[in-house]
Amino acid sequence: MPVFRWGNAWDAFRDLEREVDRLMGSMDFTLQGVRLGRTFPAVNLYEYDDHYLLTSELPGMKKSDLDLSIAQGILTLKGNRTADDVPDSSYRRSERYRGQWQRSLNLPDRVMEEGLKAELTNGILKITLPKAPEVTPRQIPIQEGGE
Amino acid sequence: MNNELVPQNNPEQSLPSPGDSSEQRLMFTPPIDIYESEEGLVLVADLPGVTLENLELQVQDNKLTLFGRVNRYVPEGLMGQHEEYGVGDFLRSFILSDEVDHERISAKLNHGVLRVILPKASRGEPRKINIDEGE
Numbered sequence: 001m002p003v004f005r006w007g008n009a010w011d012a013f014r015d016l017e018r019e020v021d022r023l024m025g026s027m028d029f030t031l032q033g034v035r036l037g038r039t040f041p042a043v044n045l046y047e048y049d050d051h052y053l054l055t056s057e058l059p060g061m062k063k064s065d066l067d068l069s070i071a072q073g074i075l076t077l078k079g080n081r082t083a084d085d086v087p088d089s090s091y092r093r094s095e096r097y098r099g100q101w102q103r104s105l106n107l108p109d110r111v112m113e114e115g116l117k118a119e120l121t122n123g124i125l126k127i128t129l130p131k132a133p134e135v136t137p138r139q140i141p142i143q144e145g146g147e
Numbered sequence: 148m149n150n151e152l153v154p155q156n157n158p159e160q161s162l163p164s165p166g167d168s169s170e171q172r173l174m175f176t177p178p179i180d181i182y183e184s185e186e187g188l189v190l191v192a193d194l195p196g197v198t199l200e201n202l203e204l205q206v207q208d209n210k211l212t213l214f215g216r217v218n219r220y221v222p223e224g225l226m227g228q229h230e231e232y233g234v235g236d237f238l239r240s241f242i243l244s245d246e247v248d249h250e251r252i253s254a255k256l257n258h259g260v261l262r263v264i265l266p267k268a269s270r271g272e273p274r275k276i277n278i279d280e281g282e
Contacts, residue, residue: 042232046221055221057195057232059259084191086182093154095178096193108228123195123259124220 040097052129059123070113078102152181152188153242173235187266194237195259202256206249212240
């Protein structure tokens with residue numbers, strides 16, 4: 001009769017794995033309030049009666065640094081955030097995002113792409129997306145099937 | 148280790164009193180860069196949504212505090228369908244050393260990015276101290 005069985009040994013590992021996962025999941029690694037290491041740029045979407053409002057924090061971005069496009073219900077924001085022209089060795093601290101970034105967002109359905117408006121002020125991007133008028137449900141006539 | 152400018156992680160300090168205290172406001176610590184340049188140390192902070200009127204930059208004793216108010220630009224009480232960030236004010240403070248010339252600190256705000264230039268204090272010429280001969 002085997003004293004050591006692999007099957008049970010792995011079970012113990014699985015238990016450990018689960019335990020570690022649980023522990024990690026319960027921990028909050030983010031420094032409270034510090035906006036570090038997040039997806040850049042962060043995006044919010046709000047729904048109004050007749051439109052959606054998409055906002056994004058893009059500090060330091062100018063209109064010319066930003067590229068917006070929309071196709072097949074996907075809105076793509078693209079840009080490049082250049083750092084100040086100083087050698088890396090001069091940095092004492094570097095928390096701000098730099099470099100190329102891109103985000104593609106699935107738009108809620110029924111948005112009028114032509115009516116889209118965007119404005120960028122003080123590093124905040126606001127995009128207004130008008131909702132398409134509600135389509136009235138179409139009745140499908142049902143014919144009685146013959147014998 | 149250089150310590151002319153030491154960022155503090157203390158958002159729970161006494162906040163500049165907002166106009167309407169009944170209003171619940173969020174406070175965030177903005178990400179910053181600090182680098183050395185010919186002009187001195189440069190502090191760069193991301194303050195999206197902060198305008199010049201709503202930005203306070205203060206040096207008191209050896210503490211530099213930046214506080215930027217963000218006017219709410221999203222609907223009150225309406226939860227976002229999808230929210231990745233909260234809209235609130237920005238606060239961060241730093242300890243300055245005597246190496247920084249407190250009088251010549253200058254700042255610029257551009258597209259929601261603040262740049263503060265902290266020139267190094269010029270070291271005075273060595274002064275000769277006269278020694279009187281004792282009796």
